[in-house]
Amino acid sequence: MNNTTRKDQTNDAIIQKRKADEKKRKRKSFFVYSLIYLGLAFLVVVAIIPFWIVIINATRDGMDIATKGITLIPGKSLAANYRILVDNVDIVRAFFNSLKISTLVTVLSGYFSALTAYGFHLYKFKGKNFLFGLILVFMMIPSQLAFLGYVKWMTQLGLMDTHAALIIPAVASIGTVFFLRAYISSAFSTEIIESARMDGAGEFYIFHRIGLPLMAPGVATMSIFTFIGSWNNYLSARVILSSKENETLPMVISSLKALKIWYQNQGAIYLGFAISIVPIVVVFIFASKYLTQTSHIKYIYEH
Numbered sequence: 001m002n003n004t005t006r007k008d009q010t011n012d013a014i015i016q017k018r019k020a021d022e023k024k025r026k027r028k029s030f031f032v033y034s035l036i037y038l039g040l041a042f043l044v045v046v047a048i049i050p051f052w053i054v055i056i057n058a059t060r061d062g063m064d065i066a067t068k069g070i071t072l073i074p075g076k077s078l079a080a081n082y083r084i085l086v087d088n089v090d091i092v093r094a095f096f097n098s099l100k101i102s103t104l105v106t107v108l109s110g111y112f113s114a115l116t117a118y119g120f121h122l123y124k125f126k127g128k129n130f131l132f133g134l135i136l137v138f139m140m141i142p143s144q145l146a147f148l149g150y151v152k153w154m155t156q157l158g159l160m161d162t163h164a165a166l167i168i169p170a171v172a173s174i175g176t177v178f179f180l181r182a183y184i185s186s187a188f189s190t191e192i193i194e195s196a197r198m199d200g201a202g203e204f205y206i207f208h209r210i211g212l213p214l215m216a217p218g219v220a221t222m223s224i225f226t227f228i229g230s231w232n233n234y235l236s237a238r239v240i241l242s243s244k245e246n247e248t249l250p251m252v253i254s255s256l257k258a259l260k261i262w263y264q265n266q267g268a269i270y271l272g273f274a275i276s277i278v279p280i281v282v283v284f285i286f287a288s289k290y291l292t293q294t295s296h297i298k299y300i301y302e303h
Helices: 002-057 062-068 078-088 091-122 128-140 143-156 164-171 174-187 191-198 203-214 216-231 235-240 249-257 262-290 295-302
Strands: none
Touching (some): 002 262, 078 091, 078 249, 078 262, 091 128, 091 164, 091 174, 091 216, 091 249, 091 262, 128 174, 143 164, 143 235, 164 216, 164 235, 174 216, 191 203, 203 216, 235 249
């Protein structure tokens, strides 16, 4: 009986110790996760405040912004700011011009970059390493150095003052090709491609039905940055485009700032900024779901 009692006491002590250790571990985990979530909440607030200030200032008049500075309370001049905006610039046409250019650049750049990266990863041909090394070299060259050549090339092609001059060169995205080639190397192996070939599938069919879906998260990731870069492109648009009907949104907002009474139109300028933010937010919302999407890769491999 004594041995049995002693064993029971030992077991109870072990159980109590385990419970105490578990409680201690939970308290420690709660403390660590609380700090992490507080830090993330702080970063979210820091990231949102600038956008919130832009939206708030879009509802205030210019004199109120100039005299009272930053406030988190909306104003009552949203309609007046919109009238100033549409009276001085064609904001609607500029919005759709930017949307057309950015959408075509994003779609074409994503597709052809994926096709190029797929070819570099899957096929063996002479000069493959040399061409990829050339891509790395061009990545290191600042785009400003090639700007004069780009303008001269567009002039010789007769594409000055056309949206095509902003779309066609942007299709060849060296950075996107480099990223997607690295992504493909870790996303799938060649066995699934060989299996599709043995089943009689053509190369373009394999690319569109297997390769492109597997690269979708990588393409979506780069498409976000491509769209933002094209949407905010001001320098190239200012040099290439000269007619009012072809102006993009950054151009018309800049022209509004150039008015002599710009300090009275600060609310309208902020409203233009707020309008320009909307497509970027929409694109990120719809494309961000692909950033961590891996279930479709597992499905293809299992089937």
